[in-house]
Amino acid sequence: MTSKALAATLFGPEDLRMVERPLDPLASGMVRIRFGAGGICGSDMHYYRHARTGDFVVTSPLVLGHEIAGEVVEISGSAPGLKTGDRVAVNPSRWCGHCTPCREGRLNLCENIFFMGSASKTPHMQGGFSSLFDAVPAQCVKIPDHVTYQAAALAEPLAVCLHAVARAGDVKGKRAVLFGSGPIGLLTMLAARRAGIAEVTVVDIAAAPLAFATRLGANHVIDISKGDEALKAVAPYDVAFEVSGTAAGLASAIGAVRRGGVVVQIGNLPGGQFPTPANAVMAKEIDLRGSFRFGPEFMTAVELISDGSVDVLSLVTAERPLSVAPDAVRLALDRSQSVKVVLTAQ
Template identity: 75%
Template sequence: MSGAVAATLFGPEDLRLVGYEPGPLAPGMVRIRLGAGGICGSDLHYFRHARTGDFVVTSPLVLGHEIAGEVIATGGAVPDLAVGERVAINPSRWCGRCSYCQLGRANLCENIYFMGSASKTPHMQGGFASTFDVTPAQCVKVPGETPFAAAALAEPLAVALHAVARAGDVRGKDVVLFGAGPIGLLTMLAARLKGCASVAVADIAAAPLAFASRLGADQVINLGAGDEAAEARFDAAFEISGTGAGLAAALRSARRGGVVVQVGNLAGGSIPVPANAVMSKELDLRGTFRFGAEFQEAVELIAGGQIDVLQLVTAERKLAAAPEAFRLALDRSQSVKVVLTGD
């Protein structure tokens, strides 16, 4: 054996380090050695329940889609990529041919495969592995001085940038975010970057709210302690917690004519929400799914120092300690973003 391992999910809370021998590299593909990978909220949903939203794990799945690493081999001539270069990996593999790709909305691609996701069968394996193979189009080069952990967080930053873009022009507007996890915190930073006037952050837990304050939130709202977001005050409200209660609160908090963006992946099935608010306040309720061109923007913002994503990293663990790292990431009192690193 080569000593290569992959963090593979077999069922709820059944994450194993599985050894493997990397096979031949297919023509036109690129082999990456893992530098770092962030554990995402959807990874944690998979870990706990073997599903996230409507995506159900039906066969062993290598997790991980927030990833960066080093090019160690190319399958023939691959323009603009060389062995030894550092790259952030876009986990989306779009077809480029369907109507959505042609319209510039590749995140809605009819034939998309997404690393570490059970959205398609067979599942597309993720990047929490010693090595993994991607297409050249998935590789975005980063400067040699950019830490792997920072480059890996281009993916969640891209999610946040796309969410803010879905809200429209937020310059000079008051914004509220429901959910102070990593995506919520990055959405706060993205909204700041795009010129919003103020940002309030709501959550049910004190520790992530304290973290949001340190990162510059104008107001924190502890829903777990009985605080409530002001009704009909905010120009844009983002539901990021992935809960029906969060979506209901976002609908209540948005002013008349405001925008509500659903970022969080709600539990599968139907969820009751006060939907009449969409009618009576003439709200724009918008979905946001992953990202498109924002991935390139995210890499540039990180490499250029405009957004310091490493502020969110509270722990790093080796890939070989993935099960322990996942349990740590589940403890919101102890962690914000846990990053796995290559051995």
Template identity: 50%
Template sequence: MRACVLHAARDLRIEDRPEAPLGPHDVRLRVRAGGICGSDLHYFFHGRIGDFVIREPLVPGHEFSGEVAETGAEVSRVRPGQRVCVNPGRNCGHCPRCREGRPNLCENVFFMGSASKFPHMQGGFAEHATVRDTQCFPVSDSLPFEEMAFAEPLSVALHAAARAGNLMGRRVLVTGAGPIGQLVMLAARRGGAAFLAMTDMMDAPLAAARRMGADETFNVGAGTGALLDAAGAMGGYDVVFEASGASAGLNAALMAVRAGGIVVQVGSLPGGETPVMANRIMAREIDLRGAFRFGDVFGDAVTCLEKRLIDIRPLLTGRFPIEQASEAFAAARDREKHLKVVIAF
């Protein structure tokens, strides 16, 4: 099978790779669509994301969908020919975090397309992928593969919204209008948020946010000082979701949230130390919460997609065949033109 393989920063090759053996509970998929995530972009352009560094050839991709090609002897959850959304994570079910109902914090997690462990956990940007049957969520034939690939990022957004708690009637700000930020906005609206604002450094994604229902947007592209000034002026939000992955974004969130409010860190911050206005957390009793990947919400995300309870179609802005995978990564980085770019297999 052909696969997209990252050897180092900006070194992506289309290579032939052998099929993985099929175990009794395994499912072999014909991958049809894979969405390029922000973490994939970091791996492609920098060879790392945060503290996770590529140390061996890595097949990226954890946002993908396909159809069942073959099943192991003991698989009954899916059958050949079915369309499935794929949960890229497998938790052990036995460690303390799994037992307390937080599978995304599993101490033995397997998460596809990640360099967080060595050997790396290979991803789904290939013509075929072999996964466990429990990772497969069947959908009807009416849902396009490209939309099915949104199940994973939508799960991230639903989990972030759940980490914030009750959003009914809340004033909410999202910093960072990339795909995850936009999905968080949609998830917050579904959770009952009464007012939604968004910041970004570029006009195009903010315009997209307004089209999808943002009540107010702020361009903070004049630099960190302008960002903090704007955050001070915007102060009074009940909940702020930090989805930019920038230190300045986190500090802006701490400035913009009301006393006693909640900040949810969704974006992946740079590796190493991050300067944070920590005294503000103390003096205003701000709850700072992390949102890492997602818990048991993948099935909910699939339902939202299939029933169009959350309409992600405006986010899909680019499609490229596998032969143009490098061009797809370059396009996905162009935030003036694109939100979510999908590779077709």
């Protein structure tokens, strides 16, 4: 069965179009999925604006989307545990399973990883903002009937945040500060709460996302749009999460933790190199830890969404059909009204 798919395809900065692309007959060992829902991520927005995110540069047309869920409509070869009609959350990562990081259990660091909707490799691996797309069975995690595709699509960003909290070590009873009140910041807050954190302060430069953080349960919020005096007046934190993707956010995170504190960098800074207050890392013996994507946390994320432990839909501020994805991305970019925008099939 050869068919066509309608896909949100990026051709260059601010040039995102819905394009019909032919699909090859389904390759052996693959499953074909009909789009159910897709979350628009900060990285999709960076790709849209600059045709790059961090050091990943788009060099040929790229179908966006890596936070996706849908229905299995075709299977070629064997797909243990899967059948057509299954509703699945789709893990955008394909790990090789045999490189050194994979053997160490650090799947997200796989040297041969394929990640949907990412320009980290050339040729790019196409994403899931497409009416039909293909995956390997290992990417598909079945969801119960009561879980909507919209919620299942957000397993991916939740997995990112579960991984970031795991990177922070034991956070039980600790005080944390979080730079960046977007979806990843907010989900990190919810994930940290689940891990037993005592107190979370959220820092941002925009009022609307901070108000949203308060509604979701932040203990304190600090607006540093006019300077960071209020932040400096607070006792140093045990843990800082840098989610803003800015050099200033990273510098503030390093400045805000106590001696012996932990800084977890989740945010993807603009490409290139930046001055960092590295002597503070030395003198305070700060553990500065990177956090990149996720490993087995994807499975955990689906479980936490399914059993109601984390209400990912509380972040969703708008739903739009896939067919108007370019408009939806522009809506998502407006932080005064959007937290998380989710694409739906219709």
